[in-house]
Amino acid sequence: MMEVTYLGVIIKAILILAIISAIAGFGTYIERKVLAFMQRRLGPMNVGPYGLLQIAADGIKLFTKEDFIPQNANKLIFMVAPIITAATAFIALSAVPVFPDFTIFGIFVPSIAADVNIGILFVLGMMAAGLYGPLLAGMSQANKWGLIGAARTAAQFISYEVVTGLSLLAPIMMVGSLSLIDFNHYNETHPWMVFMQPLAFVLFLIAGFAETNRTPFDLLENEAEIIAGYATEYSGMRWGMFFIGEYANMITVAVLASIIFLGGYTDLWFIPGWLAIILKIAFMFFLMLWVRASWPHVRPDQFMWLAWKVLMPLAVINVVITGIVIMV
Amino acid sequence: MITFAFYLFAVLITGLFLVTVMSKNVLYAMTSLAAGMVLISGLFFILGADFLGVVQLIVYVGAVMAVYAFAMMFFDLSRDVEERHDKPWLIFLLGGGIALTLVVMFAAPIMGEAVHALYPPVAGATNPQAVGLVLFTKYLLPFEVASVMLLVAMIAGIILAGKKMEISLSAMDEDILPDTKENA
Amino acid sequence: MITLNHYLILSGLLFAIGLVGVVRRKNLLMLFFATEIMLNAANLAFAATSSYYHDLTGQMFAFFIIAVAASEVAVGLGLLILLYKKYGSINLDDFTIMKG
């Protein structure tokens, strides 16, 4: 075990920022492509080979577009809100070990930027704090759709945080630690958690969709009902930040699912750990797009019904059964 | 480093809370309060109370303040809050007086030499483990009572705020909607 | 070097700020905010004492305070909503029916 230096942490932080930001941009392209293929279309094709430069074009457009602030909006909050979304998403990632430890130019880079011994809770907490982005955005913009979006944000996040937490409780009980590193080590000696806690995995996945505001649970900005929800009045880079945050959150959930349930960055057969985790994250990411293409939106009341009357009882039952099994 | 972080956090928290208390705008008040709470959780991390910090984040920032925000939408709070103040100086006299006495009290050297730990953290355990050990041994009864209290509060909140919740308005045709004015 | 006194003074100041809010605010929601500040100040003092004396009791109390705050929000906001439905206001100056 090598000493963790500030330099290593900074390198890791820069790596995360750079890679995730890039992936977030790239993610939009992939999403459009995947959705297009599933819908028997081609998707972006005109800019660059296979439309690859479409990302650059979108970026230029976002940066140069007028930063529009509605007259009656609460300007300060309106401007701060997107930053909250992006910032909390990246802060959450700081406690997630994406790659195994490695050394670059003789500098030890830890697998995790901030190894708090309560990693999972910290990630959940920061994701919980992330709800202030859409919430404040919706409330500050003096727009009815925005307000409805904000209301949905509060309801949705609070409800599904419960499910997330409870669904993760069973694996936490089995591992006996809150540190994601410990989870990874646990997977080295045990079968993947998904085989032992399939129900928890499903619940976590569903709640993850809700927390990252992904279809079929993207009620916050459901274009068909409330224009764009909390993001109605946003444009330009502020709008872009919401999306960077959303994609970062998607990656966070994907990483969490991979580490907790799918074996993490342990070596898989002949595949080295760093590649295995990338494959797993990619699969999870693809799964989210896949679901988006396959499932319709749900109604808000169905959505709340699902959380409180189906998922939460199931999660509680799962925890109780796990507890009994562990005790016995 | 820690000194710097403490002072930074302290100044930020004080400022944010002052905004909460003084602002006419509910949105500012709520935002600054939530931000202040996040920073307080930062202080908890500095103090080594990791678990408490996370609980602060999840419960206070993630739930309590979000519920406040949700409740705000029930009231017409887009306008500035207008409050009538008869004697503004009195308020600051009181607050300032208490602040002054508290600061004087705490600034004086604490006669705490004889204090010894009742439940020192278990050696080698991480903070959450130590917390769990104490919470589920010595404080098991208060913990259970607190859980019952939370359950009661939850039911109370549902009953108080959620009358007529069994009627799903979105699942009905518009012409058979109950007259909500009458039922309110 | 940050000592316990630093934390306690910060906590005292935050408490005083909360108190000013409690006294000053006429809007019930804002009043709730101010009480949360006071609760947080107490939590900070507990956590600091706990940390400096290496005793987990302080943290326990902080947990229970958080639980109390959560309960308070659930019930308090429910009442607030009822009040608003009934009187159409959450301004304290409008509720003086107990005037002696």
Add this chain to the structure above:
Amino acid sequence: MENYVYIALFAPLAGSLFAALFSQRPKALVTGVVTSTLLFISFVASVILLNHVHHEGAVHVTLMDWISAGDMSIPFGFNIDQVTAVMMTVVTLVSTVVHVYSNGYMDHDKSFNRFFSYLSAFVFSMMVLVMSDNFLGLFIGWEGVGVCSWLLIGFWYHKADVTRDVNPSISPSWAANEAFIMNRIADLGMLVGIFLIYWNIGSLQYADVFAAVPSMNHGMLVTIGIFLFIGAMGKSAQFPLHTWLADAMEGPTPVSALIHAATMVTAGVYLVIRANPLYSAIPEVSYFIAVLGTFVAIFAASMALVNRDLKRIIAYSTLSQLGYMFAAAGLGAYWVALFHLAAHAFFKALLFLGAGNVMHAMDDELDIFKMGGLKKAMRWTYLYMGLASLALAGIWPLAGFFSKDTILEAAFNEHTYGIWLVLWFTAGLTAFYSFRQVFLTFAGDERYKPLGFHPHEVQKYVLWALSPLAILAVIFGWFKEPFMEFVTQFLPAYEMSEHTEHNVVILTVVTTAIALGGIIFAWMRYYKGLKRDEKVEQSLPYRILLNQYYIPILYERVFSKPYAALSKVFWEDVDQQVVDATVDGIASVIQESGDSSRKIQTGNLSDYLKLMSGGALVLVALVLFAAMQN
């Protein structure tokens, strides 16, 4: 033995509680039977204890811890020594007789059950009084008998008040209150005495207290002795707290017999006997007791000479005999006092119960001038009362001869010839008034006939029940020597000097002579019938005596009326003008301050919160201030 102690003590209590269950019910013979039976059981237990004490020595039991506060520890304990055993036996014996007697006497009373409840409660209190091993237990019993006495004197509380001309004691409830208040005055003295004992010795156990007596300051001992004796004076109706005893005759006659002749009034004597180590150490107080006793003896006897009320004559006689006992106790002849106490209990109870028979026969008429010649109708009662009067007069070989004679010898022995002379003269008076009463009641012309009375003898079982008392009144004196040996195991022995031994025959003859003289004088005056002499009755000494030296009137003028006037002044000027005005003032101040402070109640939570934080500021400032003091 412990069990016998508890049986003797608690059987009367059980009886009392049992009878109390029926207190609101019509007469039920079962209450009388049960209480009498329980009393008899108590008597048997007492006799067993007496025998045990005689052979094995004192018994001491502790029932429980009673008061434990700080340094103060008073157990609820009982000590059965020789004196207590004698007292217990006397009390339970007389009580049993009185209970049985009451079955007949109270036959027609509608509060039959209540009466037995009170009576047994009295016996319980009396037992606590004599059995307790500490001053506080004694005081509890002391107050208990006081309460029961109050209840029983005022038993016919429904009788209306009349003027003093018709009835010297106005009414039973008045008499009950008088007795109670006088006893309260005296009990205050006793309480002070007990406090002084605890203060100086730190214990109230007899053993500890008397052990500490020799080492104590003489002045303090005198003070304690005087205060305790004030209590004894009240209970035993010594001058000047004597007026209640004659008025207490308003109670039912069994009560007079039990409480106001045989038992309760002797509690004062018992206290002095019990505290003999204390009084032995303070001869000046003892001498005062003796002088006071002597004075009361002749003082009461003089009043009995002229009284026309059957029960009052016996009451004054009781007073007089109590004086004898105090004289003996004051002279240091404690066992003699106890001996006279026991003998007196028997014949005086007999006398009273006989008087009760007469009252019964005469439809509650008490004026002996309206009786006469009852011996035909009431042969047995005449026999009993004649025996009892002979015993009282001190005629050989009855009980009174031995006991009274010994007291006179003791007075002679101490070279207090004044006391001896007065007591000797009183013996003559005693003989005279006793037989004046007997002859006026039973002999001579039948004055009742014109008044329309039809006397008849009481029930047979009542007469049988009285027989033990009659027998004891005759034979008790013969046991003087064994009695002395028995009680002097505990009490200090009292040896007559040779000088007295030398003169004992002369003394006896002289005493018997004056007693016989009194009887003969009474026989001459009254045996044939009542001859009223207007000139004598109008004479000043006669009227003074008849009006009890005008003491009740004096008390009324000096104490009652000024007190009433003072009370009126306090009521009208102090209570109404000052206290009421103050209370009203407080009320109006509160009301007005409430009116003005009502404005604080704005109903606005914000204002309340301001006040609250103001209070918080004050508290925090106080804490800071307190912290800075350290």
